[in-house]
Amino acid sequence: MAEKEYDVLVVGAGASGLAAAIAAAEGGASVLALDKNHVPGRKLLSxxxxxxxxxxxxxxxxxxxxxxxxFLEKAFAALPPREVHAFFDGLGLLRAEKENGRLFPRSMKAQDVVNSLLNRLEALKVPVAPLTEVTAIKRAKGLFSVEAVTVAPKWDKKAQAGGRKTYTAGRVILAAGGAAYPQIGGGDKGYVLLKSLGHSVSAPCPAIAPLKVRETLVRGLDGVRLDAGLCLRVGEKKVSEACGEILFTAYGVSGPAALDLSRDALSALSRGPVVLEADFFPDYTAARLKALLSSRAALFSGRPFRHFACGLLNEKVVRAAAERCGIGWELPAGPGIEKLAAVLKSFTLEVTGSLGFEDAMVSSGGCSCAEIDPATFGSKLVAGLYVTGELLDIDGDSGGFNLHLAWTSGLLAGRHAAK
Ligand SMILES: Cc1cc2nc3c(=O)[nH]c(=O)nc-3n(C[C@H](O)[C@H](O)[C@H](O)COP(=O)(O)OP(=O)(O)OC[C@H]3O[C@@H](n4cnc5c(N)ncnc54)[C@H](O)[C@@H]3O)c2cc1C
Known part of the structure; x- marks a missing residue:
């Protein structure tokens, strides 16, 4: 094998790879980052x-x-969350705190997060090679040889793809991401490389993905956004719940609250039919809602139901609930009000699955964490190999948790790889 060209080679210049490259270079290592995309941090931008x-x-x-x-207790002890935030302070990125503790760049521009990371890499003189797809990683005599091919950019019809290059490095940080959003860099290459190095990989599944439902009535609700309490059930058994904004789509339900339930919905489907119950008045008890609707029925007595419905909730949603109760839109308000209260507290839809990787924010599954040291993200099987980010069999809730894991694992891997 040839001489070592770099101390650390980072495969994938996404969230965890960029953080890892910075940490390794700050630790004094010579570093090269490779990415198959035409720009680093492409997924971060979205x-x-x-x-x-x-x-x-x-x-x-x-x-x-x-x-x-x-596993994560140890990782967050090795790099407490506040230190990850301090890392971004050090990059000069001001932040804005939004509801539920979510952190954004103050400019509310993802490009600023990417540029802050790239500026630091430039200052550290770390090269990032775009359009370079790693196809094999081999280890012999204490060195890694990393084989890559040149990727032709989609817009350049004349560009030549397939040029081969082999890099040698003392350590490799595998930061190739998960299978979600193949249109901007997701794929299975990282899993293939992990398996070739002897790691166990559980099959990736779409997580944080919109839910599909059997009922075609959702087509009429397409585009409606509202706050709701959601509960997933298999038979009488509650599987999971969430509360927050939902978005009806032509095929089902999306929006933050529904997205977070998709992981549990998919696994529950293997146990039987899964029902999604939407509570459109999560801030009202059943009795209080019944009282509200009764007093409203008195107020609109003798007038069409559509007058009763106006101003109560999104009109399309009230209409769908009324249809379920057999309440005519033009008929006098009053009859069926008790049933309507019950349906608005528990509007049921049968979940048939979720959308696939093209629409999922993250993938669950990946490299077994039992084979990774949580304090360094180093492989317990291959000396000098580190595995970060979504490639690991860990997926977080929506709200910034997945990127936080990418930074934590990348920074720890980079620091230790530089040692
Ligand atoms: C639309 C969308 C919105 C999201 N929004 C949020 C959010 O707001 N907050 C949050 O916390 N999470 C969010 N996520 C999830 C988050 O983006 C990912 O969890 C995170 O980017 C994972 O970081 P990573 O470093 O593991 O992988 P990535 O950031 O995906 O980086 C992996 C990189 O490796 C490259 N690569 C892959 N294979 C190879 C190869 N063989 N050779 C060379 N390069 C390779 C890819 O091109 C890519 O650049 C979102 C995801 C999507 C798809």
């Missing part, structure tokens, strides 16, 4: 609808799924 919800003030292991609980 996060938080272009605003990048990069962390949360309430990061705790309970917001994550997949790994054994103790």
């Amino acid at each position: 996060t938080g609808s272009g605003k990048c919800n990069f962390s949360n003030l309430a990061v705790t292991p309970v917001r994550y799924h997949g790994a054994a609980p103790g």
Whole structure:
């Protein structure tokens, strides 16, 4: 094998890879980062609808799924969340705190998060090679040889793809991300590389994805946004619940509250039919809602139901609930009001699945955490290999938790790889 060209080679210049490259270079290592995309941090640019919800003030292991609980306790002890926030302070990125502890750049521009990271890499003189896809990683005699091919950019019809290059490095940080959003860099290459190095990988599944439901009535609600309490049930058994904004779509339900339930919905489907119950008055008890509707029926006595419905809740939602109760839109308000109160507190839809990786924010599954040291994100199987971010069998709730894990794992891996 040739001489070592770099101390640390980072495979994937996304969230965790950029953080890892900075930490390794700050630790004194010579570093090269490779990415198959034409620009580093491509997925980061799309996060938080272009605003990048990069962390949360309430990061705790309970917001994550997949790994054994103790794994993240050790990781957050090795790099407490406030130190990750201090890392961004050090990059000069001012932050804005939004509801539920969500942190954004003060400019509300994801581009500023990417540029802050790239500016630091430039100052550290760390090169990032775009359009370079790693196809194999081999280890022999204490060195890694990393094989890569040149990727032709989609817009450049004349560009040549497939040029081969081999890099050698003392350590490799595998930061190739998960399978979500293949249109901007997601894919299975990282899992393939992990397996080739002997790691166990559980099959990735879409997580934080919009839910699909059987009922076609949702087509009429497409585009309606409102706050609701959501509860998933298999038979009588409650599987999971969430509260917050939902968005009806032509095929089902999206929006933050529904997205967070998709992980549990998919696994519950293997146990039987899954019902999603939406409570459109989560701030009212059933008795209080019944009293409200009764007094409203008295107020609109003798007038059409549509007068009763106006101003109560999104009109399309009241209409769908009324149809379920057999209440005519033009008929006098009053009859069926008790049933309507019950339906508005528990509007049921049958979940048939979730959308796939093209629409999922993250993928669950990945590299077994039992094979990774939580204090360094170093592999317990391959000396000198580090695994970060979404490649790990850990996925967080929406709200900045996934990017927080990317920074934590990247910074710890980079620091230790430089040693
Ligand atoms: C639309 C969308 C919105 C999101 N919004 C948020 C949010 O607001 N807050 C939040 O916390 N999380 C959000 N996430 C999730 C978050 O973006 C990811 O969890 C995070 O980016 C994972 O970081 P990573 O470093 O593991 O992977 P990535 O950031 O995906 O980086 C992996 C990189 O590796 C490169 N790569 C892959 N294979 C190879 C290879 N073989 N050779 C070379 N390079 C390779 C890819 O091109 C990519 O650049 C969102 C995700 C999506 C899709």
